[in-house]
Amino acid sequence: MEDVQVVAMLVRRCVAGDAAAWEEIVQTYNRRIYNICYRFAGSADDAEDLAQEVFIKMYRTLATYDSSKGAFVTWVTTITRNLLVDHFRKTKQDRITDSLDAASSAHEDAQPLSEQIQDQSAPPDARVRSREVGETVHAALAKLSPELREAVILRDLQDFDYREIATVLKVPEGTVKSRINRGRAELARLLQRTYRQVM
Amino acid sequence: MPDHTSNGMQCHEFDGLVSDALDGALSGSRLEGFQAHARTCSVCGPLFAEVTAGRNWLKDLTEVEPPVSLVINILASTTGVDTQRLRANVSPSLSMSQQPRVSFRPSWWERAQAWASGAMQPIWGTVRQPRFAMSFGMAFFSLSVALSVLGVKPADLRSVSLRPAAIRHTYYNTQARVVRYYENIRFVYEVESRVRELKRNVTPAEPAPAKKEHKNDTTQQPEQKQDRNYSQNENHLILACAPLGPSVFDPLNQDPLNPDLPVVSVTTYRRFV
Ligand SMILES: [Zn+2]
Numbered sequence: 517m518e519d520v521q522v523v524a525m526l527v528r529r530c531v532a533g534d535a536a537a538w539e540e541i542v543q544t545y546n547r548r549i550y551n552i553c554y555r556f557a558g559s560a561d562d563a564e565d566l567a568q569e570v571f572i573k574m575y576r577t578l579a580t581y582d583s584s585k586g587a588f589v590t591w592v593t594t595i596t597r598n599l600l601v602d603h604f605r606k607t608k609q610d611r612i613t614d615s616l617d618a619a620s621s622a623h624e625d626a627q628p629l630s631e632q633i634q635d636q637s638a639p640p641d642a643r644v645r646s647r648e649v650g651e652t653v654h655a656a657l658a659k660l661s662p663e664l665r666e667a668v669i670l671r672d673l674q675d676f677d678y679r680e681i682a683t684v685l686k687v688p689e690g691t692v693k694s695r696i697n698r699g700r701a702e703l704a705r706l707l708q709r710t711y712r713q714v715m
Numbered sequence: 716m717p718d719h720t721s722n723g724m725q726c727h728e729f730d731g732l733v734s735d736a737l738d739g740a741l742s743g744s745r746l747e748g749f750q751a752h753a754r755t756c757s758v759c760g761p762l763f764a765e766v767t768a769g770r771n772w773l774k775d776l777t778e779v780e781p782p783v784s785l786v787i788n789i790l791a792s793t794t795g796v797d798t799q800r801l802r803a804n805v806s807p808s809l810s811m812s813q814q815p816r817v818s819f820r821p822s823w824w825e826r827a828q829a830w831a832s833g834a835m836q837p838i839w840g841t842v843r844q845p846r847f848a849m850s851f852g853m854a855f856f857s858l859s860v861a862l863s864v865l866g867v868k869p870a871d872l873r874s875v876s877l878r879p880a881a882i883r884h885t886y887y888n889t890q891a892r893v894v895r896y897y898e899n900i901r902f903v904y905e906v907e908s909r910v911r912e913l914k915r916n917v918t919p920a921e922p923a924p925a926k927k928e929h930k931n932d933t934t935q936q937p938e939q940k941q942d943r944n945y946s947q948n949e950n951h952l953i954l955a956c957a958p959l960g961p962s963v964f965d966p967l968n969q970d971p972l973n974p975d976l977p978v979v980s981v982t983t984y985r986r987f988v
Contacts, residue, residue, distance in 0.1 A: 535794050542789050550781035564782055568789055575793040646775070653772045672773035678734070693734045700769025701762060707772055 524583040531579045542571060545589070548674065549596050555669045556600050558658040566603060570596045586683060593676070594684045597666060604662050656706040664699030671696045724752040729759045733766055 529537035549570050554563035573595055581591050657665060670676045670684065671692075681696075682689045729752045735741050736749050753760045 538794055539790060542786055542793075546786055546789065547778070547781055550785060551778050554779055555776070560779075560782070564785055564788075567781065567785060568792060571789040572792055650776055653776055656772075657776075668769075668773055672770055673776060673778075690731070693731070697730070697733050697766045700767075700773065701765035702769070703772060704765040704769035708768075 520583060520587065523588040527578060527581055527583070527588065538575065541574075545592055546571070548589075549592065552593065552596050552669060552674060553600065555654070555657060555673055556662075556665060557603060558654070562603070566596075566599060570599055573599065587680070590676075590680050590683050593670070593674075593680075597684050600666070601662070652710060653703070653707065656703055656710065659706055660699055660702055664695050664702060667692060667695035668699035668703065672700070724748045726752075726756060726759055729753070729756070729763075733763060736763075737767060737770055 526537050526541060530541060546567065550563055550567040553566040553570070554560060557563055557566055570592075574592060577595070581588065657668070660668070666685065667681065670681045671678075676684070678689045678692050681692045685692065687695075729749060732741060732745070732749050736746070741749055753763045
């Protein structure tokens with residue numbers, strides 16, 4: 517994911533006060549961090565504020581990064597995740613997981629949802645349709661409990677491996693896998709219900 | 716999860732392999748056992764389908780573009796790097812269409828405005844609160860009333876001199892005006908009290924029936940009286956004292972040393988306010 521030597525050097529330069537090195541770090545990671553924040557917090561405004569906060573915190577604590585303890589991206593993502601937890605606690609969003617009542621209807625359709633969706637009358641413009649689907653999935657993601665949401669975001673949207681996710685979330689790999697599977701299943705149930713209502 | 720064996724694999728074992736199966740990390744007999752369990756187990760089969768569907772939905776979610784201002788704001792809030800250079804060559808990672816075409820060069824006026832708005836932000840934030848505006852309005856109103864009572868005109872302020880001698884002069888002037896105002900009011904009070912006294916001396920027999928009426932009222936409607944006393948105490952006092960003589964008056968409200976003063980002062984006060 518990253519050249520450990522290059523990043524370590526970049527961080528050293530940055531700690532020494534090299535503004536260009538810091539700018540390079542910001543340019544390299546802002547997209548990833550913004551996307552994690554956006555998918556977790558749900559709104560673009562919150563994501564921008566949170567991403568900025570992440571970089572401010574990163575800038576202040578850059579000297580504490582130890583390349584021998586793990587990849588820089590894992591360190592950065594851990595900072596991001598901790599701030600997202602704080603943000604979640606602050607805003608006290610009530611997430612309705614709906615998992616229990618959704619489970620009763622889960623057995624009826626073993627067919628994958630992606631196939632069910634194909635049957636629907638598609639809007640004329642494929643790009644419009646794909647954007648609408650994206651918005652629906654994004655909204656469903658916001659309904660997952662934060663533990664499941666962060667796990668699927670890191671795995672399915674950010675392509676972290678299970679070991680990295682375990683480091684960021686500070687839980688065993690087995691727990692990470694279990695949360696990812698539960699998150700995916702719950703998301704499918706939520707979307708299944710949404711699209712059934714549409715039909 | 717009910718843990719039973721189907722096709723030589725237990726449900727909890729199957730659960731642990733779901734991620735690997737989706738990642739394509741299973742092969743050989745393990746993959747066969749996994750697939751067979753998924754086909755035959757009524758719990759794991761549908762669950763695996765849901766997990767697969769959920770992952771497919773998520774794979775469809777594309778990355779979003781961060782706003783162009785993000786990098787600029789981050790650098791401004793960390794290193795405080797000159798923003799106009801960054802505005803000119805925003806982010807090499809962003810697509811060309813999102814970069815501003817024109818190099819953004821704020822004028823000295825814009826920079827001054829930005830600085831002023833930044834510096835005034837906390838003050839302006841407070842001032843814009845309705846509670847503050849209300850208090851400020853009230854304070855301004857009181858001040859203007861006080862000034863107009865003291866005879867200060869806004870036009871006078873233009874010619875105000877801040878030399879120590881002039882300030883001293885203004886101070887004594889204002890003091891004299893206040894004293895004069897006070898004397899005038901006192902004079903009015905005294906004239907009124909004399910007139911009242913004169914009136915009382917001319918018509919001494921009047922108050923008696925009024926007193927009776929008053930008494931009747933209170934005995935017939937004690938609750939109403941009580942209500943009025945609590946909620947409209949001052950009005951009641953004025954109504955009672957204005958047309959009536961000292962014999963009617965409640966002795967508790969009267970100063971034994973100067974029987975006239977409380978009555979007069981209350982009525983005049985009401986008139987002046
Ligand atoms: Zn099973």
